[in-house]
Amino acid sequence: MDYVNGPGRNHLFVPGPVNIPDQVIRAMSRNNEDYRSPAIPALTKVLIEDVKKIFKTTSGTPFLFPTTGTGAWESALTNTLSPGDRIVSFLIGQFSLLWIDQQQRLKFNVDVVESDWGQGANLDILASKIAEDKAHTIKAICIVHNETATGVTNNLATVRKILDHYQHPALFLVDGVSSICALDFRMDEWGVDVALTGSQKALSLPTGLGIVCASPKALEATKTAKSVRVFFDWNDYLKFYKLGTYWPYTPSIQLLYGLRAALDLIFEEGLDNVIARHGRLGKATRLAVEAWGLKNCTQKEECFSDTVTAVIVPSYIDSSEIVRRAWKRYNLSLGLGLNKVAGKVFRIGHLGNLNELQLLGCLAGVEMVLKDVGYPVKLGSGVAAASAFLQNSTPLIPSRI
Amino acid sequence: MDYVNGPGRNHLFVPGPVNIPDQVIRAMSRNNEDYRSPAIPALTKVLIEDVKKIFKTTSGTPFLFPTTGTGAWESALTNTLSPGDRIVSFLIGQFSLLWIDQQQRLKFNVDVVESDWGQGANLDILASKIAEDKAHTIKAICIVHNETATGVTNNLATVRKILDHYQHPALFLVDGVSSICALDFRMDEWGVDVALTGSQKALSLPTGLGIVCASPKALEATKTAKSVRVFFDWNDYLKFYKLGTYWPYTPSIQLLYGLRAALDLIFEEGLDNVIARHGRLGKATRLAVEAWGLKNCTQKEECFSDTVTAVIVPSYIDSSEIVRRAWKRYNLSLGLGLNKVAGKVFRIGHLGNLNELQLLGCLAGVEMVLKDVGYPVKLGSGVAAASAFLQNSTPLIPSRI
Amino acid sequence: MDYVNGPGRNHLFVPGPVNIPDQVIRAMSRNNEDYRSPAIPALTKVLIEDVKKIFKTTSGTPFLFPTTGTGAWESALTNTLSPGDRIVSFLIGQFSLLWIDQQQRLKFNVDVVESDWGQGANLDILASKIAEDKAHTIKAICIVHNETATGVTNNLATVRKILDHYQHPALFLVDGVSSICALDFRMDEWGVDVALTGSQKALSLPTGLGIVCASPKALEATKTAKSVRVFFDWNDYLKFYKLGTYWPYTPSIQLLYGLRAALDLIFEEGLDNVIARHGRLGKATRLAVEAWGLKNCTQKEECFSDTVTAVIVPSYIDSSEIVRRAWKRYNLSLGLGLNKVAGKVFRIGHLGNLNELQLLGCLAGVEMVLKDVGYPVKLGSGVAAASAFLQNSTPLIPSRI
Amino acid sequence: MDYVNGPGRNHLFVPGPVNIPDQVIRAMSRNNEDYRSPAIPALTKVLIEDVKKIFKTTSGTPFLFPTTGTGAWESALTNTLSPGDRIVSFLIGQFSLLWIDQQQRLKFNVDVVESDWGQGANLDILASKIAEDKAHTIKAICIVHNETATGVTNNLATVRKILDHYQHPALFLVDGVSSICALDFRMDEWGVDVALTGSQKALSLPTGLGIVCASPKALEATKTAKSVRVFFDWNDYLKFYKLGTYWPYTPSIQLLYGLRAALDLIFEEGLDNVIARHGRLGKATRLAVEAWGLKNCTQKEECFSDTVTAVIVPSYIDSSEIVRRAWKRYNLSLGLGLNKVAGKVFRIGHLGNLNELQLLGCLAGVEMVLKDVGYPVKLGSGVAAASAFLQNSTPLIPSRI
CATH class of the missing domain: 3.40.640.10 (Type I PLP-dependent aspartate aminotransferase-like (Major domain))
Known part of the structure; x- marks a missing residue:
């Protein structure tokens, strides 16, 4: 049944369905x-x-x-x-x-x-x-x-x-x-x-x-x-x-x-802490996108979404190829661009039961895929930008203090 | 979450949802x-x-x-x-x-x-x-x-x-x-x-x-x-x-x-074998009901259902009490009588992934509940009638021959 | 992997490993x-x-x-x-x-x-x-x-x-x-x-x-x-x-x-209630064996085990055939006779997370197997004897009262 | 039972027990x-x-x-x-x-x-x-x-x-x-x-x-x-x-x-492919360690292990604090230094059912922990070094081509 097995876990970053704890x-x-x-x-x-x-x-x-x-x-x-x-x-x-x-x-x-x-x-x-x-x-x-x-x-x-x-x-x-x-x-x-x-x-x-x-x-x-x-x-x-x-x-x-x-x-986590965690992961994702030199599909800060980031790719790249390759090579599931933005954006879902290192693994994967498809990204740049923010803002896990 | 735990397995004999393999x-x-x-x-x-x-x-x-x-x-x-x-x-x-x-x-x-x-x-x-x-x-x-x-x-x-x-x-x-x-x-x-x-x-x-x-x-x-x-x-x-x-x-x-x-x-079992199994379990159930001296809600043989049997209880018994007691005492889930037949029938679901001994355990349970609520059933009578039929008609499990 | 699938649940009555809740x-x-x-x-x-x-x-x-x-x-x-x-x-x-x-x-x-x-x-x-x-x-x-x-x-x-x-x-x-x-x-x-x-x-x-x-x-x-x-x-x-x-x-x-x-x-059940439940299931099993006209491997009451009953079969029957047939025809797992009592006894394990109707299903199955192998058991007799005892002695499930 | 829940998955990078598919x-x-x-x-x-x-x-x-x-x-x-x-x-x-x-x-x-x-x-x-x-x-x-x-x-x-x-x-x-x-x-x-x-x-x-x-x-x-x-x-x-x-x-x-x-x-993956994957993940880890300016516990190339890397920390850092903090803040499980190397090394296990992005998430986490404990790591540096190698060497997942 799982005829498309790959080693290790699937990195599920579509904006739903999301990872189940x-x-x-x-x-x-x-x-x-x-x-x-x-x-x-x-x-x-x-x-x-x-x-x-x-x-x-x-x-x-x-x-x-x-x-x-x-x-x-x-x-x-x-x-x-x-x-x-x-x-x-x-x-x-x-x-x-x-x-x-x-x-x-x-x-x-x-x-x-x-x-x-x-x-x-x-x-x-x-x-x-x-x-x-x-x-x-x-x-x-x-x-x-x-x-x-x-x-x-x-x-x-x-x-x-x-x-x-x-x-x-x-x-x-x-x-x-x-x-x-x-x-x-x-x-x-x-x-x-x-x-x-x-x-x-x-x-x-x-x-x-x-x-x-x-x-x-x-x-x-x-x-x-x-x-x-x-x-x-x-x-x-x-x-x-x-x-x-x-x-x-x-x-x-x-x-x-x-x-x-x-x-x-x-x-147990606290609903407001859950929301704050989404705020953290959303911001980290946007910092990575910026570091890659790419644009968010929305440019107004007040519209930034903390659950999904749609990333615009340069016109010489088909964003669907990014999604396909992420899945085929890195076991990373990203969201396609849909309808009017098909081929133009790919999406990173960062909602649900998710933590900082899962996101950083995804961002590292996106960097590699970008390079795979010919975009001159500096590997590590997005992860560095996101980490710099997360290392300052991530709280200790309360149940483990 | 499972605050109504009882020892052993629940015997699920409502006519759906049924046992999942x-x-x-x-x-x-x-x-x-x-x-x-x-x-x-x-x-x-x-x-x-x-x-x-x-x-x-x-x-x-x-x-x-x-x-x-x-x-x-x-x-x-x-x-x-x-x-x-x-x-x-x-x-x-x-x-x-x-x-x-x-x-x-x-x-x-x-x-x-x-x-x-x-x-x-x-x-x-x-x-x-x-x-x-x-x-x-x-x-x-x-x-x-x-x-x-x-x-x-x-x-x-x-x-x-x-x-x-x-x-x-x-x-x-x-x-x-x-x-x-x-x-x-x-x-x-x-x-x-x-x-x-x-x-x-x-x-x-x-x-x-x-x-x-x-x-x-x-x-x-x-x-x-x-x-x-x-x-x-x-x-x-x-x-x-x-x-x-x-x-x-x-x-x-x-x-x-x-x-x-x-x-x-x-x-793997074969759809026609699955249907035959339901035929076997349906008939066994009806033989037990007959042995208990009770009536099937339907009396025409051509209407007999091989997936659920509705059993009419004597008028001095509330069939809902049978269902409640089966669950409370024997961890047996039976179907209630609904609407016009509420209180008058209880139902034994015998569909889905189920075998002979599961059914016989249920029938033994129904007998005990009937006695609990004051019906003068002869304990073992229904099981005996059902077994006599099943012992003749149950095939060997093909994968184990 | 499960190439020996049969419909419905396996009835696991070996004296270990036992059913896991x-x-x-x-x-x-x-x-x-x-x-x-x-x-x-x-x-x-x-x-x-x-x-x-x-x-x-x-x-x-x-x-x-x-x-x-x-x-x-x-x-x-x-x-x-x-x-x-x-x-x-x-x-x-x-x-x-x-x-x-x-x-x-x-x-x-x-x-x-x-x-x-x-x-x-x-x-x-x-x-x-x-x-x-x-x-x-x-x-x-x-x-x-x-x-x-x-x-x-x-x-x-x-x-x-x-x-x-x-x-x-x-x-x-x-x-x-x-x-x-x-x-x-x-x-x-x-x-x-x-x-x-x-x-x-x-x-x-x-x-x-x-x-x-x-x-x-x-x-x-x-x-x-x-x-x-x-x-x-x-x-x-x-x-x-x-x-x-x-x-x-x-x-x-x-x-x-x-x-x-x-x-x-x-x-949650209470250790002493667990022990009492084993006492109940052990006694019910022995009453069934008696009703079948068969002998318990141990005859002294003070030695009766409430977790496993070894049943002596007539000399003209090979008890291993009972075990084999129970598994092949009724998806019932019984214990073999071992070493000196190989072929002479089969064993019913009645320990662990188990309830009355599971046991009665097993006993009904044993009756059918006994008949399969040529022992003139009266179908339903063991279940009747066990039920008569259990219907009197089984308490309500405390969490459901 | 899981009283130490944190959001998202645990990142399990001890050298055993490892992630179960x-x-x-x-x-x-x-x-x-x-x-x-x-x-x-x-x-x-x-x-x-x-x-x-x-x-x-x-x-x-x-x-x-x-x-x-x-x-x-x-x-x-x-x-x-x-x-x-x-x-x-x-x-x-x-x-x-x-x-x-x-x-x-x-x-x-x-x-x-x-x-x-x-x-x-x-x-x-x-x-x-x-x-x-x-x-x-x-x-x-x-x-x-x-x-x-x-x-x-x-x-x-x-x-x-x-x-x-x-x-x-x-x-x-x-x-x-x-x-x-x-x-x-x-x-x-x-x-x-x-x-x-x-x-x-x-x-x-x-x-x-x-x-x-x-x-x-x-x-x-x-x-x-x-x-x-x-x-x-x-x-x-x-x-x-x-x-x-x-x-x-x-x-x-x-x-x-x-x-x-x-x-x-x-x-299904092929044992030799499994071994090659371990080779890839081991090398990527060592490249990250080098980029961080840290030393591998073993310095001879012919002794490098592709299943676990022990990383020597500067003498002013207690490696146990790295392990503790990784778990408490980032839900990352690293291996302690044992006995003679207690406090001196921490270990990254990279064996078993694991893929590239899981490892990169771990490496990103290690970077943040290193910074947490006062080591002047350049965030993203290890991930960059590992990614540069992995982006060149990771094959497509065969079942998905």
């Missing part, structure tokens, strides 16, 4: 169980409470859908909106593009605000649209917190400020797939109505859980939302939450135990 | 991988070919959705039908009820053919409806091959005969959740247009794959089907099949490797 | 670690304290040798005795025979007290030898607590009484391989000087730890013991215990984490 | 089995044949002892020699010291040839001793192929040449613990009589197998060897080899399946 792999290595026995509801009850913490919400209601991020998107939209509803959505890269495609196919009236790939969401345009919309025809703002294709982080606090400034009631829907559990995210403080993530991203689990968290206002919206939904219907879940059995259909037992283990690790 | 647990105990590397498409390509075998189809196209059976239902319906379409659906137990509920919420015009719980689908009524429908207003027949709530198996060959007899073009949609890989199922021979199953049933995997297989006619139907769909859209998959990358969004790497291992085990 | 398999599924980091000594320190509890000792010193029971035997002998030393040893079955063979090859002067296989150690002869030995030429008494080949448990309290009665200073060495953690064993109360077990027996781990526990008197004896020893030398361990690094050479990291998980399960 | 961890994650069923002997038979390949022998006989390297040493000595026998042994570091200690405690007459730590075995002295020994009083030459404490590889071919030159019949005993499966080792070509290794070294398994391989001449020597042995006796094994049951006592089922998986990976 051994503790989580162990916790999931188990037989099925009867999900109607008292054990699984008891486990689920606590999980739902604990999941709120990663969204930084106390008033939100989480749903653990057996699906992917794409399904979580669909759940967020269909539970809160009706066909024909006007929504404002920001196109800044491949994943926001795919979400917009879904929004259109679900028959919403999508008001697309496009930026060049590499730029953040244009919130000035949002502000003017909101200012103009006295009639409140805009039912929702849909925004990707972190665009995984370009390594751009949007400013969600500003979105909230705009809505508040104009006292606009639009729902605030956030794709946090490559941000939640890695970047600073504050559902309650920012008044996010629906936030969502996928298990295979910063939570460092296998794919299979689309985690959606709904504000009271979002739950209220389900009453009028006319979009057709069954599998993704929140109210089916809420019915079983009330019964205390929690599941309208069969969950993955293994993912529940895995989520338990993943949250335990995150809480 | 150790080989499969091992195959799934792994880190994530880049699903865009050449390895995963190569794995997927072969899986899709091999999955056809469990449907007994050569012309069908399988889709491996990261979802559950409920999602697979939704995928089957929305890809082939339009809101308002007339469909005939059979209500014979809780799972057919849930499917019908979904059909109605998806806005189809559902012509429900109801039978008493414990009876099979009334195909005489189907025949008369089809006979009458000269205008071909019926767009699809939806039927559960094996109703998990009552242990009833429907006769799919007859459905095909009826449609053929009247040359009726209705699509033939089959829920094979608790049948495929366990009962005799022949997609091509029976002209089934969409068949589906869930990974946690006879395939003996964790929950997380909703496997849907579409006939060429079903694929053709997607062109006119107006039901809204994105996550569950077959055409998104087909687009990526053509590209050779196979996945419109992130699959569960672990479940793909698990499916590979599960199929390997099934093919 | 899933929690332990999970705990062991891990990469290596640096055993010189602070983590492993900290883990080891607690393990050594906790291991004392399974020996019921506070004054003993445990050693966790990376070896098997045979190595543990060698360690017990060579650390406490000198070549030429007179020892009294009891030959009652294959494992006591093998230990005696080792004693002789290690050049001790072994005074063998032989009994018929199926009988316990003849302690009357011990008493007379001790009575006669005014000169204290007997340096040690070596006794197997539970002879795994014949299912005979010896009375250790009586050995202590005899030694005390004559104020004889002989060391008291006990093979507890198939007893400790399953049968009532009291190192301190019975004045045992060296007790030992293997990880793959009642501790329910993989093979690989030979656990030896030495009394202060046994430790003292190392000073004068002239037997050559290096790998098995306790004093090398004690040196590292003092240093706080614990290991004179590399331990198995995996087995240490496994031992931690195994002890956690035993302590 | 995931494929091997998976293969070992399993329940016990009856080792007397036909399955385990069949597995063992093939393993014994395949193990010969890693020793490069066709005439040797391997033994898979459930023990560690220390036990394997004892087995090599006691099966071939008698107390009082004169043996020549080379003291060049901590592990040769420990072996010599064992030899002395086993009562051999050890003729110790000592070198400064960091030097190789003095084979000139061997030559003169052999030349003088016309009476053939020297019964064996004991030599460590690779001294793990100092990173020194001895020249075994020269030992054979010396013996052949003088037609001396002494047995040639080799500790290959940190060499076999990683360095060039040729049992038959070099006329080695006993070679041994431990599973947790280049085979990349958990600790628990002491693998000993005996030449026909060594097997012959067992007939006259008077050293006391039972657990470690080869003839007990040979007796069971002949019977076809293979095991005189219980093996670890898990380690057997693990060995199968480990050998499969080694053979």
Whole structure:
């Protein structure tokens, strides 16, 4: 089955699915169980409470859908909106593009605000649209917190400020797939109505859980939302939450135990420490890119992503060749450039359960691949720049002091 | 996490999720991988070919959705039908009820053919409806091959005969959740247009794959089907099949490797031997029930299910108490009676990777629980009846001869 | 690798190696670690304290040798005795025979007290030898607590009484391989000087730890013991215990984490409850044997073993055929008859992490095999007898009440 | 249990136990089995044949002892020699010291040839001793192929040449613990009589197998060897080899399946490719050390070890602090300096299932630790030197071309 074995470990630096900690792999290595026995509801009850913490919400209601991020998107939209509803959505890269495609196919009236790939969401345009919309025809703002294709982080606090400034009631829907559990995210403080993530991203689990968290206002919206939904219907879940059995259909037992283990690790490290670690690894990566003489796909510092860095390659190089060669020669998995930036960027994912030396190994690998494909990089230069920063900023591991 | 530990193994006899073979647990105990590397498409390509075998189809196209059976239902319906379409659906137990509920919420015009719980689908009524429908207003027949709530198996060959007899073009949609890989199922021979199953049933995997297989006619139907769909859209998959990358969004790497291992085990045993084994275990279970002096929820021999037996308890006993006690005292997981038969039946699931002695241990446990709750069973009687049959009919394990 | 796959689980009823709980398999599924980091000594320190509890000792010193029971035997002998030393040893079955063979090859002067296989150690002869030995030429008494080949448990309290009665200073060495953690064993109360077990027996781990526990008197004896020893030398361990690094050479990291998980399960259940469970399963097995009309290899009630039952087959049956057929047809692993009782007995091991329904599945299987080989057993009879007892005596699982 | 969790993976660079490939961890994650069923002997038979390949022998006989390297040493000595026998042994570091200690405690007459730590075995002295020994009083030459404490590889071919030159019949005993499966080792070509290794070294398994391989001449020597042995006796094994049951006592089922998986990976990569990879990683490490301005514990190029590099630190630094800090801050496990070189060297193990980027991550970590403890290293310098070599010499992964 593993016919593409190479010696040693695979260095997994795509921006998802990411490395699973051994503790989580162990916790999931188990037989099925009867999900109607008292054990699984008891486990689920606590999980739902604990999941709120990663969204930084106390008033939100989480749903653990057996699906992917794409399904979580669909759940967020269909539970809160009706066909024909006007929504404002920001196109800044491949994943926001795919979400917009879904929004259109679900028959919403999508008001697309496009930026060049590499730029953040244009919130000035949002502000003017909101200012103009006295009639409140805009039912929702849909925004990707972190665009995984370009390594751009949007400013969600500003979105909230705009809505508040104009006292606009639009729902605030956030794709946090490559941000939640890695970047600073504050559902309650920012008044996010629906936030969502996928298990295979910063939570460092296998794919299979689309985690959606709904504000009271979002739950209220389900009453009028006319979009057709069954599998993704929140109210089916809420019915079983009330019964205390929690599941309208069969969950993955293994993912529940895995989520338990993943949250335990995150809480043990401390969510804010986890976020700080991502900040450290993100900055180290950017310092390496700079040392190589290459450009980040995004050039505005306020948009720098701490979970993924998209690196622009010189025009005489095909970035796909970098990705192929990294895998074939160094057992290093990098992210491809997608769609508009295909061939132009490669991506380094630095999210999830990851530490400094793993990243430095990756950076050393990228340097060698760059040289392989003809870019005149100075070997060691990126590692040196990243190390200089990390050697100053990395804390001792608290459990080992 | 395992705060409800008991000594020894859990005896898992709910009709899903079922026991996962150790080989499969091992195959799934792994880190994530880049699903865009050449390895995963190569794995997927072969899986899709091999999955056809469990449907007994050569012309069908399988889709491996990261979802559950409920999602697979939704995928089957929305890809082939339009809101308002007339469909005939059979209500014979809780799972057919849930499917019908979904059909109605998806806005189809559902012509429900109801039978008493414990009876099979009334195909005489189907025949008369089809006979009458000269205008071909019926767009699809939806039927559960094996109703998990009552242990009833429907006769799919007859459905095909009826449609053929009247040359009726209705699509033939089959829920094979608790049948495929366990009962005799022949997609091509029976002209089934969409068949589906869930990974946690006879395939003996964790929950997380909703496997849907579409006939060429079903694929053709997607062109006119107006039901809204994105996550569950077959055409998104087909687009990526053509590209050779196979996945419109992130699959569960672990479940793909698990499916590979599960199929390997099934093919090694031989699919027909697997089905024969289920026949053996089903019959042994029914002989035990008879020896206990209890009744099967279904009384017609042609409806007997070889994957799950629903046992009717005397009216002075609450079947839920049997299930609770089995778990609390003997670490035995039985299935509850659901909805109309709640409290009246308990269910023994005997599907998936299971052998004779596992079943006999379960039957011995059921006997003790029956006595616990006051039913005057003769201890050993069911085991004796089942053993007498099994000792005659169990073949040698081929790999050990 | 698993070319002898059969459907469903293997029913493992040899008297070791026994079933490993899933929690332990999970705990062991891990990469290596640096055993010189602070983590492993900290883990080891607690393990050594906790291991004392399974020996019921506070004054003993445990050693966790990376070896098997045979190595543990060698360690017990060579650390406490000198070549030429007179020892009294009891030959009652294959494992006591093998230990005696080792004693002789290690050049001790072994005074063998032989009994018929199926009988316990003849302690009357011990008493007379001790009575006669005014000169204290007997340096040690070596006794197997539970002879795994014949299912005979010896009375250790009586050995202590005899030694005390004559104020004889002989060391008291006990093979507890198939007893400790399953049968009532009291190192301190019975004045045992060296007790030992293997990880793959009642501790329910993989093979690989030979656990030896030495009394202060046994430790003292190392000073004068002239037997050559290096790998098995306790004093090398004690040196590292003092240093706080614990290991004179590399331990198995995996087995240490496994031992931690195994002890956690035993302590959670309660050691005395574990012993009571073995009592229950042992008695149930004997009731089944009686119901089948067969004889236990030992006929004295005070010698009945609660961890293994050796069943005598009629002379017209070869017991090896029973074992072969059980494996080939029912995926049931039984123990062969060994040496003098080869072909005459088969053995049912009922020790370790095991519950009532697992045993009943095994007993149902034995019944079918007996019938397969031509013994006129009444199918269900053994299960009925065992169930009648178990249905009365099995407690609720405490964590599930 | 994992109370010393840190984020991300542990970087395990001690010279054993080493990283276990995931494929091997998976293969070992399993329940016990009856080792007397036909399955385990069949597995063992093939393993014994395949193990010969890693020793490069066709005439040797391997033994898979459930023990560690220390036990394997004892087995090599006691099966071939008698107390009082004169043996020549080379003291060049901590592990040769420990072996010599064992030899002395086993009562051999050890003729110790000592070198400064960091030097190789003095084979000139061997030559003169052999030349003088016309009476053939020297019964064996004991030599460590690779001294793990100092990173020194001895020249075994020269030992054979010396013996052949003088037609001396002494047995040639080799500790290959940190060499076999990683360095060039040729049992038959070099006329080695006993070679041994431990599973947790280049085979990349958990600790628990002491693998000993005996030449026909060594097997012959067992007939006259008077050293006391039972657990470690080869003839007990040979007796069971002949019977076809293979095991005189219980093996670890898990380690057997693990060995199968480990050998499969080694053979898939190709043993000579595995050795070449170690050569590459060893050289890269030495280039980094040089770039840091530090010295290798051994200075002779012909003694450079490709499995472990001992790095001398400046006298104002305590090398133990480097090891402590690496673990506490960077989750990097390095080897301590032992005994004479304690505090003076730290060690980088680069053996087993390991690749280029793993090593570069380690080297980047060492640089940061060096800076942490006050050594004025230029960050990135070692990585640059190693990368420059690796970028030129690393082949494509064959399975991915």
